[in-house]
Amino acid sequence: MSDPVLEIRGLRKAYGKIEAVRGVDLTIQPGEIVGLLGPNGAGKSTLFQIAAGLFAPDGGEVRLFGLDYRGNSSAILRRLGVVFQSRSVDLDMTVFANLAFHGNLFGLTGKLLRERIAEATALLEIEDLVKQSVRTLSGGNQRRVEIARALLNAPDLLLMDEPTVGLDPVMRRLVVTHMEKVRASRGTSILWSTHLVEEVERADRIAVMKAGEVVSESTPAGLCAATGATDLTQAYIRLTGGNAAVN
Template sequence: MTEPVLSLRDVRKSYGRHEALKGVSLELGRGEIVGLLGPNGAGKSTLFQIASGLFAPDGGEVRLFGMDYRHEASQILSRLGVVFQSRSLDLDMTVKANLRFHGNLFGLSGKALDARIAEAAALFEVTDLLDKPVRTLSGGNQRRIEIVRALINAPDLLLMDEPSVGLDPTTRKLLVKHVQQVRDQRQTSILWATHLVEEVEHADRIALIVGGGIIRTGTPAELLAAAGADNLTDAYIALTGVKPGAPAMAEAG
């Protein structure tokens, strides 16, 4: 059996008395897109902080590419791309300068780095933005640049935490299209956390997370069948009891 790209087993994390994750288990295979779908405050960001190595879990096991952060962090991070919910581009640098700086962190330079930048920029249709200061770009284009940056090291796993926050519906659809192209062209595994059903309608599998726990995982068709619904929004409401976009308590951390 092929080793999962990402394996979470009974992962737990608390902040004081608040249990952000209550024994989460999830696996992600090579070239698979999995949508982590749940309301704000469900535990999605905490899960991403643990999967990306920022936080250590209080319990359970986290393995990426068959390795764990305690012993093989550098090997894991070299194969990982991350897009966090909070934006982190240097606004006063050009797009290309931001991308080159990120590439340098992975030991890339010269023609090899320029080729990586050109390839990723072409995939996300931002080649004409490379020489522009980030500050002059729209929010949607800044978000696309952040995903391009996460692809510079040609990651085997791309983690995206609410990447479309603040984007209009048209730009969100374009983002979904581009991310699917990344998987199709590179066989990159992708974990996409969101509270918007339409962003994960075409995922290979969807994991529903509510209150710090994953309550059900399946293909979109399996979730529709389980809920007896004819669209994914109705299935989401029926299976979770949460309306898409409904406010929830802020997630600690």
């Protein structure tokens, strides 16, 4: 088996007396789509931010592509794509200008930059929007621009933190389909953080978080079998003791 693209061991992070992440283990293999599923406040975003290199953990180990962030952040970030929960595109720039600016940060210029933009926008089916101002786009299309931007450096691992917040059910399903295409066409590994069960129903594995801990990790079918549930929504409710979000 190939080395993991992400390996987290005994991860801990606290904010004052509040333990946001408590001894979490999580591994993602090349080409896997892994769902990080849990209610709001479960610690998903904190784990995501540590994996993205934004915060240092209080304890435990985080390795991406076999490397620790300490002394290797540039090498890691060259192979990493990130889609944050909060929108981060420039609304007053065109789609192309947003993507070109981001590509320049990775040293992409000229023909290669144009090719990468063309590939990413075609994959996300927004190639006919590249000349439009981002402000004129729907929320769903703005989100697709952000995902396209995260793909420009051809990442080996894509981190997505609640990527469909504010989108309607049709657009959420479309984003899921797009990410399955990304994995199929590029072999990209994906960590998908969400509180919406439907988004990760077709993931290879799901780690369910509650109160800073991973309370169960398996395939969707495995979670159902372990909890005696008839579907993933029921399994999620039994594991977290709450209602499944379906908005």
